[in-house]
Amino acid sequence: MTEDRPDLAGTLLSPRSLLNDPLFERMHLWLFVWSGPQEPRARELRQVFVDILLVVFGAALPWSTTVASVLSVALVIAIPPTLTARAVVAGLRRPPxxxxxxxxxxxxxxxxxxxxxxxxxxxxxxxxxxxLLLIPLVFLHFQTSPRPGWTFVSFGLSNSLLLALSFSVYASPALARYIEPHALGVPVKNYIDQSQGFAFLAVTIGGLATEALRRAMFGRTIVLYFSSAAFLANLAFVNVARSAFLYVPIMLLLFAWRYVRGWRLLSVLAIFVIIGLVSLASAPNLQRKIARIPGDLTAYRANSLTVGDDPASGAQRLVFWRSSFVFVRSAPLLGHGTGSTRRLFEAEANGRTGLDSLVVSNPHNQTLSVAIQWGLVGCLALYAMWAVHLWLFRQGVRSASAPFFAWIGLVAVVQNIASSIFNSHLQDFYPGWLYVLAVGIAGGALHRSEIAGSADHRTR
Known part of the structure; x- marks a missing residue:
């Protein structure tokens, strides 16, 4: 006599069982429910999906331009269905x-x-x-999403892995031969992008550590301060972009200004200066970078492409800027049009040698890049955007109790403005996306907290 056994496969694959499956139900809501009583739940599922995409984007950004590009397209598709028409119309009335x-x-x-x-x-x-079109989309998304910290955490953890690999490649010649780093201690991308991300995290994680200290969370404080110091140590001893010599002190000033006032502010700034001088005295990396500055000036005067065995990158910038001013003067109001930069440099370099023969599509200065293509009108649009984003996050340095997201946004905007003196960091991939993420996420989270605060005030 045989025992009757249930048809397990048939049971699992039956239409009734599929309809009752929680995963199938969520997929159905996510894809097909756009109105009715279940619409709020479906919208929440789509919001979570966008949050997950942003988490993956934040993790991928330090490593892969290709993956980040694909995810950016996915975000453009995924975010609009989570927004209401009223929220979009109201949002587009706001200058940021x-x-x-x-x-x-x-x-x-x-x-x-x-x-x-x-x-x-x-x-x-x-x-x-x-x-830049993702700024309003991400901003509007985080007006309603309660998970703005997820992307920053994924970005920080991903960069922590990159930090460990950077130290390992720097310390191990055998590993360096296997990985073939793009520069000393730079396993992926380039040292300019790596410096941008590491400096941003060093300062913002330092801020998180200070917040934890103020709440007497001593274990978290130690871990976060150690992480912040590790990023700064990498900049000092492994590799650093020379533009960081400008933006890191400004970011540290914002850090000090947020948390201390009066004579204590002067004391903290004095400590920063002492740490900087000690680092300079003990870090060959910093010494080498600074020592190249006079060589760049000499190379510029001699029209030489190199400083010793290194490219004369500083001299190149001086030549690019000199030519850019000529281009801007010939079309000051509206510029030469989108994508015209390379053609102008080709015409300028024709028949020349040395530095004067270089052809680029990027003058390594954000203002000049905009002025060449779109003239004075473009510069006004650029400065207006920077100004309203600075104003959006102005409360970040009012006091230590000001919203932390306001300070994150302020640090990102100030870093982008300062680094854009030596690079076109709104249009460059990595720093441009860092700006978009920081402004969009921090701005949306800040606005959400303001809405919640206003609602609480009205109910009292």
Whole structure:
């Protein structure tokens, strides 16, 4: 006599069992429910999906341009269904959300008057500004999402892995031969991007450590201060972009200004100066970077491409800026059009030698990059956007009790403005996306807390 056994496969795959499966139910809500009583739950599922995409994006950004690019497209598709028309209309009335769109629109219109420039070059240059369109989308998303910290945590953890690998590649020649780093202690991307991310995290994690200390969370304080110091140590002893010599002191000043006042502020600044001098005296990396500055000036005067065995990057910038001023003077109001920079440098370099023969599509200065393509109008749009984002996060340094997201946003904006003196860091991939994420997430989270605070005040 045989025992009747249930058809397990048939049971699991039956239409009734699938309909009752929680995962299937969530997928159904996410994909197909757009109205009715279940719509709020479906919207919440879509919000969580966007949060997960942003977490993966934050983790991928320090490592892979390709993965981050694919995820950015996914975000453009995934975020709009989570928003209401009322929220979008209200958001676009706010300058911090509107001006990034205005800047992109100017770049799009600028493709019209870019003469003698292929459409591929015009669209390629336009693509470099398209990331700014994510600022209003991410901002609006985090007006309602309660998970703004997820992306920053994933970005921090991912950079911590990169930090460990950077130290390992720097300390182990055998590992360096296997990985083939792009520069000393730079396993992926380039030292400019790595410095941008490490400096941002060193200062913001230092802020988190101070917040933990104020709450008497001593274990967390030790871990966070150690992490912040590790990022700074990498900048000092492994590799650093020389533009960090400008933006790191400014970011540390913001750090001190947030947490201390009066004579204590002067004491903290004095401690920072002492630490900087000790680092300079003990770090060959810093000494080598600073020692190249006079060599760059000599290379500029001699029209030489190198300083010793290194490219004369500082001299190159001086040549790019000199030529850029000429280009701007010839079309001061509206510029030469989107994507015109390389063509102008090609014409300038024709028949020349040394530094004067270099052809680039990026003058390594954000203002000049904008002025060449879109003239005075473009510069006004750029400075207006920076100004409203600074104003958005102004309360970040009012006191230590001010919202921490306001301070994160302020640090990101100030870092981008300062580093854009030596690079085009809104249009460059990694620093541009760091700006977009920080402004969008911090701005949305800050606005959400303000809405919640207003609601609490009305109910009292």
């Amino acid at each position: 959300l509107l001006l990034p769109i205005v800047f992109f629109a100017l770049a799009a219109i600028g493709t019209i008057w870019a003469s003698d420039v292929s459409w591929w070059e015009r669209l390629h240059a336009l693509d470099k500004t398209s990331k």
